[in-house]
Every structure is written in C-alpha cells, then in structure tokens.
Amino acid sequence: MEGEWVWVDSDIGVPIGARVTVTPSGQRLLVDDEGKQRSLAQEQEASLRIMHPTSVEGVDDMIKLGDMTEAGLLRNLLLRHKRGLIYTYTGSVLVAVNPYQDFPFYSGDQVGLYHGRKLGELPPHIFAIAESCYCNMMRHLRNQCCIISGESGAGKTETTKLILQYLAAISGELSEQQIEQQILESNPILEAFGNAKTIRNDNSSRFGKYLEIFFNKKGVIEGARVEQYLLEKSRVCHQALEERNYHVFYCMLAGATAEEKKTLNLGDAKEYKFLSKGGCIQCDSRDDAKDYQRILSAMKILTFSELQSNTQNNLETSDVSKSQHFSMAASLLEVKRSALAKSLTEHSFMTNRESVIKPLSADQASDCRDAFVKAIYNKLFIWIVEKINNVIYKKLTKSPKSSFLSIGLLDIFGFENFKTNSSAGFKVKVLFGVPQGSDATMLNKMNQQHRRNKNYVSSRSEYDTDFGVRHYAGIVYYDSKGFLEKNRDAVSSDMINMVKKTKNMLLQQIFEEELSTNNVKISNNKKIVMTPNNSLRFRQSLDSLMKALSACQPSFIRCFKPNNEKQSEAKLCMRQLRYSGMLDTIRIRKLGFPIRHTFEDFLKRYRVLLKTTVCDPKTETAAACCEAICKTEIQGEDEWKIGRTKIFLRDAHDAILERLREEKLSKIALVIQRVMMGHKDRKSFLRKRRAAVVLQKNWRAYRQEKLRRKLQHGFDRLKSKIRSRKMQQKFEATGLRRSISRRESHHSAAGLHERNHGQKRNFKAEGQCETLKYKT
Numbered sequence: 155m156e157g158e159w160v161w162v163d164s165d166i167g168v169p170i171g172a173r174v175t176v177t178p179s180g181q182r183l184l185v186d187d188e189g190k191q192r193s194l195a196q197e198q199e200a201s202l203r204i205m206h207p208t209s210v211e212g213v214d215d216m217i218k219l220g221d222m223t224e225a226g227l228l229r230n231l232l233l234r235h236k237r238g239l240i241y242t243y244t245g246s247v248l249v250a251v252n253p254y255q256d257f258p259f260y261s262g263d264q265v266g267l268y269h270g271r272k273l274g275e276l277p278p279h280i281f282a283i284a285e286s287c288y289c290n291m292m293r294h295l296r297n298q299c300c301i302i303s304g305e306s307g308a309g310k311t312e313t314t315k316l317i318l319q320y321l322a323a324i325s326g327e328l329s330e331q332q333i334e335q336q337i338l339e340s341n342p343i344l345e346a347f348g349n350a351k352t353i354r355n356d357n358s359s360r361f362g363k364y365l366e367i368f369f370n371k372k373g374v375i376e377g378a379r380v381e382q383y384l385l386e387k388s389r390v391c392h393q394a395l396e397e398r399n400y401h402v403f404y405c406m407l408a409g410a411t412a413e414e415k416k417t418l419n420l421g422d423a424k425e426y427k428f429l430s431k432g433g434c435i436q437c438d439s440r441d442d443a444k445d446y447q448r449i450l451s452a453m454k455i456l457t458f459s460e461l462q463s464n465t466q467n468n469l470e471t472s473d474v475s476k477s478q479h480f481s482m483a484a485s486l487l488e489v490k491r492s493a494l495a496k497s498l499t500e501h502s503f504m505t506n507r508e509s510v511i512k513p514l515s516a517d518q519a520s521d522c523r524d525a526f527v528k529a530i531y532n533k534l535f536i537w538i539v540e541k542i543n544n545v546i547y548k549k550l551t552k553s554p555k556s557s558f559l560s561i562g563l564l565d566i567f568g569f570e571n572f573k574t575n576s577s578a579g580f581k582v583k584v585l586f587g588v589p590q591g592s593d594a595t596m597l598n599k600m601n602q603q604h605r606r607n608k609n610y611v612s613s614r615s616e617y618d619t620d621f622g623v624r625h626y627a628g629i630v631y632y633d634s635k636g637f638l639e640k641n642r643d644a645v646s647s648d649m650i651n652m653v654k655k656t657k658n659m660l661l662q663q664i665f666e667e668e669l670s671t672n673n674v675k676i677s678n679n680k681k682i683v684m685t686p687n688n689s690l691r692f693r694q695s696l697d698s699l700m701k702a703l704s705a706c707q708p709s710f711i712r713c714f715k716p717n718n719e720k721q722s723e724a725k726l727c728m729r730q731l732r733y734s735g736m737l738d739t740i741r742i743r744k745l746g747f748p749i750r751h752t753f754e755d756f757l758k759r760y761r762v763l764l765k766t767t768v769c770d771p772k773t774e775t776a777a778a779c780c781e782a783i784c785k786t787e788i789q790g791e792d793e794w795k796i797g798r799t800k801i802f803l804r805d806a807h808d809a810i811l812e813r814l815r816e817e818k819l820s821k822i823a824l825v826i827q828r829v830m831m832g833h834k835d836r837k838s839f840l841r842k843r844r845a846a847v848v849l850q851k852n853w854r855a856y857r858q859e860k861l862r863r864k865l866q867h868g869f870d871r872l873k874s875k876i877r878s879r880k881m882q883q884k885f886e887a888t889g890l891r892r893s894i895s896r897r898e899s900h901h902s903a904a905g906l907h908e909r910n911h912g913q914k915r916n917f918k919a920e921g922q923c924e925t926l927k928y929k930t
C-alpha cells in the first residue's frame with residue numbers, strides 16, 4: 155500500500171528501508187533510505203518484507219525493536235542520528251554515535267535533569283549511565299566500572315570525560331573540595347603527552363587508560379587514580395603520512411615565548427625530523443599555542459613545578475660531533491658530549507675473558523638513539539601519570555581501600571582493521587611477548603608455537619611475512635615486517651652508563667629502575683639491561699585490571715563512528731555493529747536473565763511490594779516471598795525465574811521494579827506524612843481550643859463580676875437613699891420640723907444660713923435620688 159514501509163536488499167550487505175509511493179500516473183515505486191527510487195514489479199511484492207512499526211518510527215531502546223535484525227538495528231541508529239538523537243539504549247548498554255559537533259547536551263541543567271532519575275525514565279543519555287553507576291554504587295555499596303569501547307575516533311575519550319564531568323558535578327554539590335577540579339585538570343596533561351593526530355582522529359589516545367574515581371560513603375569524590383597502558387612509543391620517532399607526533403611537542407613550540415625557546419634552544423616544529431615525518435605540522439581542528447597555555451595552567455593546578463632551564467657551564471668540548479643538535483641534546487641531557495657520543499656510537503660486549511668495545515654502524519647508532527628517545531618519552535609519560543596520581547590519589551593511600559567506593563572508567567584502545575596491520579599493536583604484544591632475533595625467526599617461532607591454537611592463523615607459505623589472529627570481529631592479518639624494530643625497547647647498557655653520569659635529576663629519576671639494577675644480560679654479543687620485560691609488565695597490569703573489573707558491577711558503552719571520508723555511513727556503521735557484537739548482545743539480553751539477586755537482597759529491597767496477606771515474610775521463606783512479589787508485579791511467567799539461591803530477571807525488570815518500589819515508597823511516605831501532619835495539627839488545635847475555653851471562661855467571669863459589683867454598688871446607694879428619704883418623711887410627719895422652724899426665726903442670720911444649707915442638701919438628695927432611679 156502507498157506509504158507502507160518495507161525492507162529491500164542493498165549493496166551494504168543488509169536490507170535497508172524503503173517506502174511505497176505511487177506516481178501520478180499510478181505507477182508504484184519504492185524510495186529507499188538512501189533516497190534512490192526503485193520500480194516495484196508485481197512479482198516482487200511477495201518477497202518484500204513489511205517493516206515493523208517500531209523500525210519505521212525508531213525506538214530509544216533497541217530491545218523493543220520488532221525487527222530484531224542487523225538491518226533493524228542499523229536503521230534505528232541511523233534514523234535517530236539523523237534526528238540528532240545520538241544516544242540509544244540496548245537494555246542497559248548505551249550506544250553513543252559520535253555527533254562530531256557541539257550539541258547542548260551536556261550543560262549543568264542536563265546534569266540536574268538526570269540526577270536522581272532511573273535509567274529509562276528520561277531519553278537515553280551518557281549522564282543517565284553515569285547516574286546509574288553512581289546510584290548502584292551507593293545502593294549496593296559495590297564498586298562500579300564503565301567499559302567504553304569503539305573504533306578509533308568513535309568518541310571513547312570524550313565519553314569518559316563526560317562521565318567524569320557528571321560525577322564531579324554531582325559530587326561538587328555535596329562538598330566544596332577542589333579534588334574534582336584537579337581530577338578534571340589531569341585530562342589536558344594526559345592528552346598533551348599521550349594523544350596525537352592520526353588519520354582517523356585528530357585527538358587519538360595512544361595509550362590505554364583506566365581512571366578509578368574514589369568516593370566516600372556519602373558519595374563525595376575523595377580522589378582518583380589513573381592507570382596507563384602501553385603508550386605507543388614508536389610514534390616518538392616515526393609517524394605515518396598525515397599523522398603527527400604527540401601534541402605536546404607542537405604545543406610547546408607554538409606556545410612558548412621566544413625567550414623560553416631561546417633558553418631551551420628550541421626552534422620551529424618543521425625543523426625537527428621527529429616531528430615532521432608525517433608531513434603534517436598543523437592540525438586544522440587544534441590550536442597548539444592556545445593548548446599550550448591550557449597545559450601549563452593544568453600543570454600548575456596539579457602542582458607540577460615550572461620548567462627550569464639547565465645550566466650550560468661545566469661542559470667539556472668534544473670533537474666527536476660537530477652538529478649543533480648534538481651539542482644541544484648533550485646540554486639538555488646534562489651529560490658531557492663525549493659520554494653521549496660514546497654511548498651512541500659504540501657498544502661494549504663481553505667475550506669469555508674481557509670486555510670489548512666496538513663501533514656501531516650509522517644504522518645501528520640511529521637505532522640506539524631511537525630506542526633511547528622512545529625510552530625517555532615513555533618513562534616521562536609514566537612519571538607524569540605518577541605525578542598526577544601523587545596529587546589526586548596520595549591522600550587516600552593512608553586509609554584502607556575498602557573504606558572507599560569507586561567507579562572505574564576504562565577507555566580501551568580503538569580497534570581498526572586496515573589492509574596492512576602493523577605488528578606494533580599492543581594486542582600482538584599481549585599475545586606473544588617479543589622474542590629476540592629477526593622478524594623471520596620470530597614469525598617462524600610463532601607459527602610453530604601457536605599451530606594448534608584456533609585463534610591463530612599461520613602464514614600461508616614460508617615466504618609470507620604475515621600471520622592472522624581470529625578476533626571476535628573476524629580475522630585480522632598482521633605484517634611481521636619491522637615488528638621487532640618497532641617493539642625494540644631495550645636500552646643498551648652503554649646508554650644506561652651514560653645516564654648514570656647525567657646531572658639532570660629528572661632523567662635520573664625516570665631511569666631509576668635501570669640505574670639501580672645490576673642485572674645486565676648479554677644477548678647477541680650485546681649487553682642489555684634487564685628490567686622486567688615490558689610485555690610481561692603489561693600482562694601483569696592487564697591481569698590486575700581484569701581482576702579489578704571482575705570485582706565491579708559493569709556498565710557498557712559502545713561508541714560508534716557515523717562516517718569517515720572513505721566509507722558510506724551505513725557500511726561503516728554496519729561493520730561497527732557486527733564488530734561490537736551488538737546483535738548478539740541484544741539477543742542474549744532478550745533471551746537471558748541478566749539481572750540476578752540473592753533472595754535475601756531482593757526481599758530486602760522490594761519488601762514494600764509484598765502483600766503480607768498473600769505471603770507473610772514472618773512465616774514464609776525468602777524464596778516464596780520473592781516469588782510472590784514477582785507474581786504480582788511482573789506480567790508474564792516467562793519474565794523471571796527462581797533459582798536455588800537467586801532470583802533471575804530480564805533486563806528491563808530491574809528498572810520496572812525500581813520504579814514500582816519508588817512509587818510504593820512515595821505512596822507510603824504520603825500516608826505517613828498525612829497521618830503525622832494530621833496528628834500534629836490536631837494536637838495543636840486541641841491545645842488552642844483548651845486555651846480559648848480558659849480565656850473565654852476567665853473573661854466571662856471577669857465581666858460578670860464587674861457587672862455584679864456595679865449593680866451591688868447601685869443597690870447599696872439606692873438603699874441608702876431610700877432610707878434617707880424615709881427618715882426625712884418620718885421627721886416631717888412628726889412635726890418636729892415646725893418647732894425647729896420657730897427656733898430658726900429666733901436666730902435669723904444663722905437660721906437663714908442653716909435653711910439654705912438644708913434646702914441645698916434636700917435638692918442634692920433629690921437629684922441623686924433621680925439619677926439613681928434612672929440608673930436602676
């Protein structure tokens with residue numbers, strides 16, 4: 155039907171989407187995802203597969219896809235990427251497609267938005283994964299790790315930085331320490347010394363990194379530790395076309411002042427062979443001079459002391475080399491030119507009876523020089539990492555590790571399969587360890603040793619120089635040519651003897667191990683200082699990494715590169731999908747029960763979801779209670795399984811149960827709040843009512859008493875008036891008044907006065923009597 159979506163075959167090896175359209179003339183066409191029109195014949199129709207609606211619209215969790223095929227996954231990722239949605243879940247695994255541009259995804263607002271929210275509550279985001287790690291750590295008191303994988307340039311390093319940014323922000327809300335800032339500032343330093351421009355990525359990490367962030371029990375960052383794995387040393391002396399040496403060289407030469415450069419005898423990058431072998435000095439996306447200032451300020455924060463120019467006094471002149479660069483090198487290494495010349499151009503070896511010194515050919519001498527340069531850089535890098543750890547980790551060494559919780563971020567090497575893969579890769583080192591001898595003898599030895607190993611593919615003929623390794627993603631062929639050279643990192647004892655004489659403390663410090671060892675091995679008539687073999691050391695550090703990881707609860711982030719210059723978007727993503735094992739992950743996660751809890755843990759966490767009328771934990775077993783919870787809360791019998799000691803759940807149910815638990819808890823909290831507030835309010839109401847009654851009572855009593863007293867007073871006066879009137883009437887009635895009048899005429903003046911006075915008294919008494927009558 156018109157408008158319907160179907161799957162059609164394509165040249166990328168998997169079907170792509172296409173939409174049925176009808177032209178005005180009535181002809182039916184298919185318009186595929188790449189915009190190409192295809193005719194639709196009637197006989198074709200039966201073979202077309204209708205697209206599931208979830209694939210038409212796209213889903214934010216690929217477990218929900220109806221078309222659970224490579225094509226389904228690919229279309230979903232590309233569809234979302236086109237809409238600017240770079241993050242997609244696959245259960246709890248996050249797929250991150252590199253946006254190659256700054257999106258407003260990572261602001262403080264976004265941190266606030268995702269903080270405290272469950273995975274799946276909000277659209278997929280790297281902050282949701284960081285939050286989930288943090289929450290799981292705090293909830294289960296268990297260390298977490300994030301395994302971030304993907305091709306070179308897919309965005310692993312940026313992702314690691316974003317997780318760190320998130321954790322630093324939420325920890326910063328809880329305390330005002332400056333440790334978060336110091337941890338964040340270690341990035342520019344590590345990137346300057348350990349990253350370089352490659353043809354795949356302008357800022358490619360050339361070392362493996364495991365950053366463990368330590369939190370106290372309150373969830374505040376207390377420190378961190380960086381572990382580095384196998385820096386690509388060969389880059390210091392050699393770069394492929396269009397690639398650069400490590401950033402720090404270009405940054406320093408572009409950013410240092412003329413005066414600083416003069417003190418250190420530095421020129422421009424293009425003057426140095428080791429910096430210009432790739433024919434690429436500038437990198438368009440980088441500003442070396444600006445980065446230099448950034449590196450210096452980060453170094454200040456991490457308490458690196460300032461670079462000091464070295465004194466050039468006390469230098470003996472020598473005729474060994476007239477080159478200006480040679481003198482400069484000797485001066486910077488703070489050794490006599492003669493000692494440097496000797497160590498570079500001669501080698502001493504032992505016969506049965508004596509020590510013999512032989513000159514080196516020009517090629518041998520430059521090998522010797524390169525080995526020394528690579529060793530210096532590598533050791534300097536290790537020293538820098540340790541120096542950073544001294545600031546961000548040292549405080550924690552005083553307390554036992556168990557007093558902290560941690561989240562580890564593993565940024566593992568980008569994996570690429572070129573037409574020709576150089577054996578310089580660390581992966582080859584992990585497999586085999588590098589023997590002495592030539593490339594051919596090494597290949598021979600490997601072909602013999604690993605003949606029966608199903609992961610090893612021997613060279614097809616004795617003239618072939620390549621061999622294959624069956625990786626998860628497929629067979630990768632490595633060319634053994636130049637293998638030993640690229641991996642040669644043994645520094646000759648002559649060189650070490652030269653280092654012994656240096657006045658440069660840093661140089662002595664970084665070669666401390668070699669200087670303190672007396673273990674000198676003679677191999678091929680050449681004295682080599684034996685420190686623990688590099689591949690052995692690497693294997694040991696990987697073993698301890700594996701141990702640390704397996705003790706943690708892991709989260710996975712798969713970074714994808716959406717395009718590069720040479721391949722179509724879909725083809726490139728398809729390859730990454732296959733290599734990352736995404737489809738298998740989804741199938742396994744869909745089929746399996748990746749979430750598992752012991753009955754006790756499960757019951758402790760989800761006890762609130764249990765109805766005691768259905769199953770009472772006081773009388774029933776933990777297993778029965780767990781079963782009862784699942785029966786009521788999870789739909790579908792097949793969605794969970796009861797084991798002997800644990801309960802197993804499908805991927806999505808962890809989040810669902812958590813949500814239900816939270817809902818239930820907030821309901822219960824509401825009831826508690828309601829009852830508490832009601833109780834509090836009633837108590838205060840009753841107190842107020844009692845007080846009001848007392849007030850009313852007392853007021854009324856007071857008012858009544860006042861009235862009563864007034865009345866009483868009135869009556870008393872009334873009574874006295876009545877009495878006085880009665881007395882007067884009585885007096886008048888007895889005629890006493892007449893005799894008194896006669897007596898009054900006798901005493902006229904006094905009598906007049908007395909009469910007036912008596913009249914007045916009478917008037918007054920009458921007046922009072924009237925008032926009293928009125929008041930009564």
Ligand SMILES: Nc1ncnc2c1ncn2[C@@H]1O[C@H](COP(=O)(O)OP(=O)(O)OP(=O)(O)O)[C@@H](O)[C@H]1O
Pocket residue numbers: 252253254255256257304305306307308309310311312313355356357358359360567568569713
């Ligand atoms: N989330 C993102 N937002 C914006 N740009 C990004 C993002 N992730 C990656 N990029 C861009 O892609 C580039 C390459 O990413 P990054 O260096 O993280 O890759 P990588 O996988 O670590 O590669 P390598 O294995 O070579 O070190 C970055 O320099 C940046 O320009």
